[in-house]
Amino acid sequence: MSVKYKEFEHIISSQYRAEQEFLAEYQKGGYSFQKPYVKLNPYLIAPLTALILFETEQPTTVSITVKGKEEAGNIRFDFPEAKEHILPVYGLYGNYENEIELALANGEKNTLEIKTDELPDKVKQPTLFSTTPEYFQDNMMFVSPTSPAMTAAYDYRGEVRWYSPINFAFDLKRVKNGRLLIGTDRLMLPPYHTTGLYELGIIGKIYKEYRLPGGYHHDQFEMEDGNLLILTQDPPRGTVEDMCVLVDRKTGQILKKWDYQQILPQYPVGGSGSQDQHDWFHNNAVWYDKKTNSLTLSGRHQDAVININYETGKLNWIIGDPEGWPQDMVDKYFFKPVGDGDFDWQYEQHACVVLPDGDIMCFDNGHWRAKIKENYVPAKDNFSRGVRYRIDTEKMEIRQVWQYGKERGAEFFSTYICNVEYYGEGHYLVHSGGIGKYKGETCDTPPSRYVGDDLHYTEFNSITVELKDDVVMYEMQLPANYYRAEKLKLYCAEDILTFGQGEILGTLGVTEKFLTLPPTEEGGMVPEGYGVKVGLEEDRIIFKARFEKGQMVLLQLEGEEAYSYFIPTTKRPFLAMCVGTFLESDDRAVEFPVSREGLAGEFKVSLIIDEKKYDTGLTLHL
Template identity: 25%
Template sequence: MKQRKWKIGLTVLLVVLLIGGLGAYHERHNIRRLMLVHQRYQRTDVLSTNQIKVNLRAGVSTKHTATTNQLTKQYRSNLRRLTPGIDHAKTMINPYRTSPLSGLILVKTNQATRVTVTVPGDTTASTITHQIKGYRRAHSVGVLGLYAGRTNHVRLTFTQKNVHQSTSTYDLTTAAAPKAIGHNQLKTSHPQQMALGQGHARLTFAVSSQGITYGLDARGRIRWYSTAKISHVFKRLSNDHLLVLTKISPNSHKYNALRETDYYGRVYRQVNFSGLFPTKQDPHKLATNTVIHHDAIELPNHHLLLTVDDGSKKFVEDTMIELNFQTGKIVKVIDLKRILPKSAYEDYTGTTRPDGKIDWFHQNSMYYDAKRDELIVSGRNQDMIFAINYRTTKIKWILAAPAKLPKSYRHYLLKPTTKHYQYNGGQHAVRLIQTATHQGHRLALEFYDNNVPVTRGQTKQSRQWSAGTIVNIDQLNRTVTKTWSFGQSLGKRNFTNIVGSSYAVGKGNTLIGFGYADAGKRSEFVEVNRKSNRVVFDVDRSKFAHGDWSYRAQRMTLYPQNNLQLTAIK
């Protein structure tokens, strides 16, 4: 009888604790919403660091990781059950459900062999090959670079340690690429002069503003795309995985999932953001916004630095956060309103937005210089590139026309070494291509100059062309010298009011993405040799979905040096 009463009492206690716990959870949730709506400010319209962290609400999500891990487990089981022999292989297309031009071949060999995979192309330069490291008997061969809408005759060459070889061909049939990608017309291709990398595995990736990101070979043919919608961020991490910004769910209207993935679509980690911010029209109401908007980079400590909206009811696209990607914790906040002149955001009138918020800076890229612990930042709507010490956030130098800049900031300005220097306007995609000399204070900076002065730098040449640009910066003497530019000769046809990129890709070449040509109806990808200014690759993209213009053009390899090749499947 006593034992029964003890059990009843314990049950009642557990029920009380459960109800109390649920009540406490909902109370915390309501308090958090209250904090979001009734924000506290350290000074007018500038949020506190703690408030920004509350607004963004980053959290690790395991949903997609668990799903792809389950698929890996299934493939591992399939490989174990296979009968040895290259004629007993099992093949599949799109093994992780979001990469239709990838495949997987599971095969066992009687002897330990090394595998070379070849996807035949229409030409020699579009034939993609890759050798998988190591000798084994159980092989999980990842295949990348398949053509869309055809049967690909993929060759595997098996090499034993005694150099004996055998080859087998496997047919992998793919569906047609989505029409939403648009039409890619090859205008120029000189593969011998292009930077295609080992095995011709380097593709030209058209990184979407909001839609389908895809990769083109030397003949302008689609050899990779993702069905997971991607916005702005498509980067290679130090572990050779990909970092992409996508949607939490396919039906979401905003891009609030930061995902570590690979070319096969396997998900290794994902951090979701709330984006539930107060509106300018009614700060007591909340609306879902995109948190990460233009760029993300990996720091040497493997944390991520992200350009974000901080949840302000008034300002957008002027804040960065350092995120511990393992835990989802925000460890540093950099608010540009605390670095740049107060007049820059309080008196800004250069652009307007439908939601009434003020996009005074519009940060679109950044680059971390590990040697100097300096961060280089680009802000379109201030027509400004500047560097700060990352630890202290103190300004080191500013590359911009002097107009509308207070005297207290003008000593940071870089002085052109020649007369009639054409300042950058509305620029994108800043990156160092040379970070040291024997003196250690000179560096070469590349960027895409939209030539759209929003706040400063208006000339007769403004809006007449856009160009990939390289400048040399002498940090000691605070001077700037333009050393190369390409795009002016293309004229208004390739003028882009927004978006764009310019990246050195090897062989003395630069790949330029004219992402918003013809008022957003066309994108063009041009690889040009900087010494001769000869165009060695040129593709026109048109007939794509509205808003899905190519934010950046990037040359990246399908098979990085440390590519896992699905070797986790054993």
């Protein structure tokens, strides 16, 4: 058969099966403190983790020390009193005989060895690293990639102590239950919009997937009650990255929506150098501020950080260069720079943060650093930086009170991605993660867009800096692009491993049907040259193939009722390739998911290609 077909198990199902297997093995019995059960990479996607299980006759605390290559690299954690001991092991080194020391409350000790495999090439090694163990201690710097690399965590020496081969997307945040929220690896809309978010324990277990009809991109925020702000869109209307939703943490249901088309004028108003009609706002960050009950949103393609009322969605203010905006909006919503110090507007910014005193921080990418094409600043002469603005919403005045990065010039310049973090007054992280050169020249466009042969001519770099009172206390450079950097500890008392199957929450919605069918003639079996692949997931059908640009393609599911889906073969020229890890090297490659919601029964799969109808030979039982 010319069509390849495969069924895919959801990672949550795979992990549950793996968990059942290792628990069954453990429950055969005979495991004690001196001879515990040890399982490396128990949840399949975190190779530098392990699990130790044993019982003691009396309740006791247990401390674990994962030995470093030197004493400063030791990672220690104390587990609460119990008889049944479930001990996650974090911070193993790759390709190493790791030594693990266990100690009971009575002083009894046991030392184990765990051998790990070599790190994959996609786990990048630092090209420059500088800090001290006294300063960085047992923290890890997590980075999530946008170029060919893997999500990984680096210790005080720049050694990798955690990574995952899963193609996670966008931001990685620790939430109140100690787990991580990160974008799924399941592509929903090209080039990088995924099905939603995973809630992930450091051990690699996925407890929940939060799915959204419009998919997920860029950022999320945990509210005080645990519900989640998630950035999304409504694809059928033809625009992207211009909506935010509030999602119920327990059910995955959408509780509230904010639609920026109801708040702001669209293309070409306020347009940055990367704006188009399809991606007019490009929302890449969201922050809730309890003091003002407001949302602050970063819109890369309007060079604007905006603030809206949480309840009503009404616009409060805009930080940005007012060039190109209607005068009535400039008068009402924009700030006027004041003060005698240096001041620069931010352009195509990322990662807006509201500080405790109301100041606004963001990463000012500075892409083009102008609103008018004739004034664009080329990358080789440009700069990116972390910046802190002080705003007076009564007088509508703004002053720049701090920045870092301008002094480093093009070396620190990122056209896209990046973040800042606030750890306290004078204590900041500035992550310039999208640095690149193409054929030796500093990139004027995101380097993640380069695939295939172009990769040979592309140099990727990422610079992560932590500053305290304007002194650089930490710097790491990696030869890849990373969306954001987050400093976290591996062990967290709230991140408690619980057994049982994870949950798939929310909905992907019903995939839009194509209603007008062209006249067709029979074409027989679909030609092999199209490279058609069909994958069946628990909640989706995945269609992949190769077509020339502009070919007319419809996927048909024919059962008691027929469903037709339009397959786009003309790719949009995305000017903000924020994550390039889903890109295919073949320009003809097409991937299209169909939600299984609303589909039940037996369906014959056929294709209409340029007015010929082809049989795939496949019948799906849904």
